[in-house]
Amino acid sequence: MTALTLTLKQALPGRLDLSPLSPTLARDGLGGLAALQVHMGTRQHALGELFAIKGDDASNVVLAGDLSRVDQIGAGLAAGSLRVEGHAGAYLGLAMTGGRMTVTGNVAEFAAVGMRKGSIEILGNAGDYLGGALPGALQGMAGGQVVVHGDVGARCGDRMRRGAILVAGSIGDYAGSRMLAGTLLALQGCGAHAGYGMRRGTLLVRGTIPIDATFADCGRHVLPIVHLLFRSWQPLGGAFAGLADQVRPVQRFMGDRGADGKGEILHFE
Amino acid sequence: MNLNGVEVQDTFAEAFGMRGTRLIITGENLKWAYHGATALTGFATSVIACGVEAGIERKLGPAETPDGRPGASVLMFATSSKELGVQVERRVGQTILTCPTASCFGGLSEGDPIALGKNLRYFGDGWQASKVVGGRRFWRVPVMDGEFVCEETTRMVRAVGGGNFLILTTDSAAALAAAEAAIEAMRKVPNVIMPFPGGVVRSGSKVGSRYKTLPASTNDAFCPTLRGVVNTELPPEAGCCLEIVIDGLTADDIRVAMRVGMQAVIARGRAAGVVALSAGNYGGKLGQFHFHLRAILQEGDTPDAGAPTGGAA
Secondary structure, three states: OOEEEEEEOOOOOOOEEOOOHHHHHHHHOOOOOOOOEEEEOOEEEEHHHHEEEEOOEEEEEEEEOOEOOEEOOOOOOOOOEEEEEOOEOOOOOOOOEEEEEEEOOOEOOOOOOOOOEEEEEEOOOEOOOOOOOOOOOOOOOEEEEEEEOOOEOOOOOOOOOEEEEEEOOOEOOOOOOOOOOOEEEEOOOEOOOOOOOOOOOEEEEEOOOOOOOOOEEEEEEOOHHHHHHHHHHHHHOHHHHHHHHOOOOEEEEEEOOOOOOOEEEEEEO | OEEOOEEEOOOEEEEEEEEEEEEEEEOOOHHHHHHHHHHHOOOOOOHHHHOOEEEEEEEEOHHHOOOOOOEEEEEEEEOOHHHHHHHHHHHHHHHHOOOOOOEEEEOOOOOEEEEOOOOHHHHHOOOOEEEEEOOEEEEEEEEOOEEEEEEOEEEEEEEEEEEEEEEEEOOHHHHHHHHHHHHHHHOOOOOEEOOOHHHOEOOOEEEOOOOOOOOEEEOHHHOHHHOOOOOOOOOOOOOEEEEEEEEEOOHHHHHHHHHHHHHHHHHHOHHHOEEEEEOOOOOOOOOOEEEEHHHHHHHOOOOOOOOOOOOOO
């Protein structure tokens, strides 16, 4: 069996909503895939009209072409693997419940929002609200793991409930805002107001991070749990591989004291 | 059967089904990991009065533990799942939670989960926090030297306890030397522990006694000082007897340990004062596992020797 490959035939004139793809493949397999109706703005198109479809393995999907205007890639993905060759639009992996997704380029806003299980690896950068909550939702990402090898925008992990977001680069402002629990790692610092309104959870940060007045300095410590986390990230390779090589003391700040205050920012060099 | 001048008696050890678990204890260094593991497995020789039988299986290098620190692997066995659960929590709470720098993790990947840090976490008085790493939940409890890290659960499996053999020698010195040689060899076998002091027990028992309240009493048939007044099972030249008791995760593990131990004793031979090898049983009526000494020695090396069950971490 060869990977099911969908190659965009030409540049899109508007934003395409690809949310029906993964649930349809899981439910119906390849039958009628070319005729699957997808929305671009107010108009419907058959999938085969926009993509050249090759291959026969519905559990191993590759999307190719300039997909930066394609939203909700892998929305509702429950199993199997999905690879995006190039950039991806917004809401990548929305409400994903399993499986494995890889993006070789950048992704736009709201990736991994409502994600519950599975893993997403982004080789480029990610936009705002990565692993966050949809407007009005009480919880953001609630499980699984997102790995970003580049940088991430603002509000990463907003209202995050569970799981881990690991960023080799930096995170913008309000990293882990209103976070309920889970783990956020940034290896090249964070912007302003990190952990704003966080109740529980961990922001593990190397590099520059301005600490808000609502976080209490709890001193410098060697924490076994940090090493346990580092070791679990070793197989990811890249910037994550060497973290466990040495004992790394962390400066622990607890907060946000304006919220529940049981969260923590762990800063290390 | 006579090997190197040692008579291997045609008898068998009788063992029982138990519930077992493996815990991984880590620390800042091996010294503190062992302080914790030693306390955890203290006073755990026999389920008769200790609740569990426990022992240190082996030391673990940093690459073998979840948190990358040196540690020790501990096996614990009890007669019921309920008792094992009670003992694990009680002992970890009193010996690992209290031990500087020590952390505690489950060491089996299969079996039914039982509470490890699940209830101990409340010691944190609201400051406890958890992290899920690779599908396993770890609790962090603030303590005076930093944090006590403890996995939420450990796995419990059906195991075997009470495998044994008796070493009959000319005198006490020969018995100690033979038993020590056996234990040294058996400590290299994975998935087993020898829970008695130094791995060796001198007070083998028989079922029943002349006292109503005492269900077990001294095994007079093997007591050298009574040889003239009881129906002794000691050969005329034997003046001392020591027993090695083995608990293992599977019957095969016990078989391997018994063979390795008996071979070490036989290697010392009659010249070193070893007279015979025997075993403790209850006529085959009580335990569901029978380990026949001669059959075990004739089996040769089994292919599973040296394969730890369930992984170390």
